[in-house]
Amino acid sequence: MTQLVYLVPLFPLIGFLLNGLFWKSMPKKLAGIIGSTAILASFAVSLGIFFEVKNGAAAGQGIVHLFDFITVGNFKIPFAFMVDQLSAMFLLIITGIGFLIHLYSTSYMHDDEGFTKYFAYLNLFVFFMLLLVLGANYVVMFIGWEGVGLASYLLIGFWYKNKEYTNASKKAFVMNRIGDLGFLIGMMLTVYHFGTLSYNDFFAQLQGGIGAQTQNGYMIGSGMTNAIAICFFIGAMGKSAQIPLYTWLPDAMAGPTPVSALIHAATMVTAGIYMIARSNALFNLAPMAQNMIAIIGLATVLLAASIALKQNDIKKVLAYSTVSQLGYMFLALGVGAYVGSLFHVMTHAFFKALLFLGSGSVIHAMSGEQDMRKMGGLGKYMPITKFTFLIGCLAISGFPFFSGFFSKDEILAAAYAKNPMFYYLGLLGAMMTTFYMFRAYFYTFTGNFRGTEEQKHHVHESPATMTIPLIILAILSLVGGLVGLPEVFSHHHLLNEYLSPVVQNFDIHHLDHTMELTLMGIASAIVLIMMYVARVITRKEQFGEAKGLAKVLENKWYVDEIYDFLIVRPLAWKARILNNIVEQKGIDGGVNGLGQLVQWGSTRLKNLQSGQVGSYLFAMVIGIIIIFAIGIFGLLYM
Structure with missing residues (x-):
């Protein structure tokens, strides 16, 4: 095959x-x-x-x-x-x-x-x-890398008659190009030092470790490996939406909901994870780059999760959730737990596709409405969507024995073994994850219906072609974690055994069973507590104007506004200067001025060709006089 x-x-x-x-x-x-x-x-x-x-x-x-x-x-x-x-x-x-x-x-x-x-x-x-x-090799990867950027541009801006949607597609395209430049520079450095872009040739040379010699005659040093690894990571930042190149992903919600599921769950956003996992031989020799990946990943977890706490658009909640979960994957990569990161890629593909398609089912039933404040009580009308969405919420929250429980536990355990502070901050992100997901669930499916009477009249369960994928994904979200059981439950981590020929999992100082069970117990207790807190708050929360920190979170920490002030507006100002002064008055003015000079001269010269014989005779006489004058003047001074 x-x-x-x-x-x-x-x-x-x-x-x-x-x-x-x-x-x-x-x-x-x-x-x-x-x-x-x-x-x-x-x-x-x-x-x-x-x-x-x-x-x-x-x-x-x-x-x-x-x-x-x-x-x-x-x-x-x-x-x-x-x-x-x-x-x-x-x-x-x-x-x-x-x-x-x-x-x-x-x-x-x-x-x-x-x-x-x-x-x-x-x-x-x-x-x-x-x-x-x-x-x-990295060239074929890069063709696909750029191709998904093009295809995502087409899909995000699919409803191109809406200017806001086309702006979102352009934003995704431009921000990804920033990351892609880093990836390109990394490829150039690889060719320069190692003389190849083939995985097998490149990784074979890296097996010698620091101090070995490349086929181009360079000595492998930590500076070289860290420089290439950081450039690759910049590429991954763009595709996998990490700070500071993450703001395109929430705006990508402009595309149809199935597009959001495809981009956010199983494909484009995992490209950066795949690239770093594929290049694990490089990153194991680049500790500075690994620390950078772990810190940026953790910062992304917390920033995106905090924003999701106060989003009211159901797709925006899921979008920032994706950014946060990608941060967990990068945290795992940064501490060397490549299998844990790939394990979460797999489980995340199941439950995030389920959640997006579930939200699409809700939006379909609500005639395009995405604001959770105008939903409520949909569970009685949409039992399959409600039940499958609940499974997705439990899985992403890390509820015991659902798929996300095993993959997230593996990441947090690795983080604890590497640096306990990473673990505690990751746990804080998990707390926020449970809260914002169950806030979305309770707002959407429980309580009283808050939409219009016309919407209420049209609310219905989605057809089988929409609910069957939900059921399949719900089953996968429920049992998908069994391929990566921790050692306290099983001595066979099936995914680790399967990936071991390709992924060199870094030694994370294995935890004893007591500590592992303790960490699981803490995480499980937090999930249960935050589910209860979400239930209590959603019953009491008033949909008035947000104030204080709530307003800051609702406005996404004003990151887009900061980018607009620091980057977009200065660039637009420079563009206006270049357009109005340099191009229009300088370049166009010079070209047009030369044309006007030629035109002015031609209008004067054309008077010499008036068609009047007398004028021509007069000009001929004047010419002869000038010739004679020049000749006589020359003879006098010989």
Whole structure:
């Protein structure tokens, strides 16, 4: 099956071409079938590849060479795929969750006039994400990296007639380019020092450790490894929305809700996590970069979670939740717990896709309403959505024995082993997570209905094509954590054993069972307490104007306004100066002035060609006189 890996990205590409080329004439039903079937076919091939890799039967050491891509002297970059434990895991997540989102979209987007085009974009997004995780070198990864940036731009601004939505898509595109520049510089440094961008060649040279010599003759030093690692991390900051490049992600809610689920749960935002985990051999030799990743990840956890506490748009709550959960993944990467980070990537894909699709079900029932203050009591009308959304809330909160409990516990335990302060701050983030998620749940599904009578009349459970993905994701959110049971429960951490050939998990000084159980007990108690607090506060909270800290949180710590004041406005001011003075008066003025000078001269010269014979005779006589005068003047002074 590994030799057929090219089919995995090929099927979505074919779906994109069919729906993209014939979007005007393609029947909606057929477009949905083509788009969904393409991803389902990729999932089927991915499943076969996964089991082949798991059983150790992958051919050619996991490298599938498709064709020679770039050749400059001895420097070669093939277009090749790497099929190993890490890429096989991500293939299942991308295609599996992706198919459920496509299936869900067939109902959610049914009445949209751009239905066929939407599925074309969705297939294109999945195609580039698959390229990103399959690439056997950083160049192929970067093609996918840039491709998902393009596809996300198209999907976030899908409803392009709304200027606010198009601004959100441009913001996502620009902020990602900032991170991408860091990634590019990191790639250049890698080529300069190591002479390769191939994973196998690069990591083989890193195995020598600090002090070893690269094939380009440079000695591997901590300065070199930290510089490359930090540049790579800057790229990851953009894609995976870490401070300071996180503000595009909440604005990405402008796209249709299934797009939010795809971007936030299983694909684009995990690209930075994948890139760092893939490059773990580099980051293990870059302790300064690892500390930076852990600190920025932890800061992102707290900042985003605090903002989510006072958001009233149900999708904005989930958006800032995503930013916060990504912070946990980076915290794990920073302390060297790569498996823990990837474990949370997987469980987060389950419960966050569930929560976004659940919110989409609510928005669909509420005729597009997203403000939780205008909802309430929807549980009686939407029992399946309510029950599955509750499972998602329990999973993301780390309720005992749900998937998020195991993955988040592994991250917090690793953080405690590395630095207890990391653990306590991470626990604070977990407290806020439980509160804002159950605040959203109670506001939406319990109490009295606060919407209009017309909305109340139309509230209904979503169709099967929307509820079936919710049920499947709820089951995964419930049992997904069983692949990573801690040692206190089982001696076999299945995910760690599976990823061990690829990911060199850093030694985090294993905790004894008593301490591990204590940490679990503290986290579980906090979840229960914060669920109760959320219930009490939602019953009493008045929907008046926010004041003090509540207003600051509601306005997202004014980070967007600060960026606007410090960056956007000065750039706009400079742009106006360059446009009005340099370009219009300088460049355009100079060009136009030269043209006006030529025009002025030509109007004077044209008078010499008046067509009057007398004028010509007069000019000829004057000319002859001048010639004679010059001649006589010359003879006198010879």
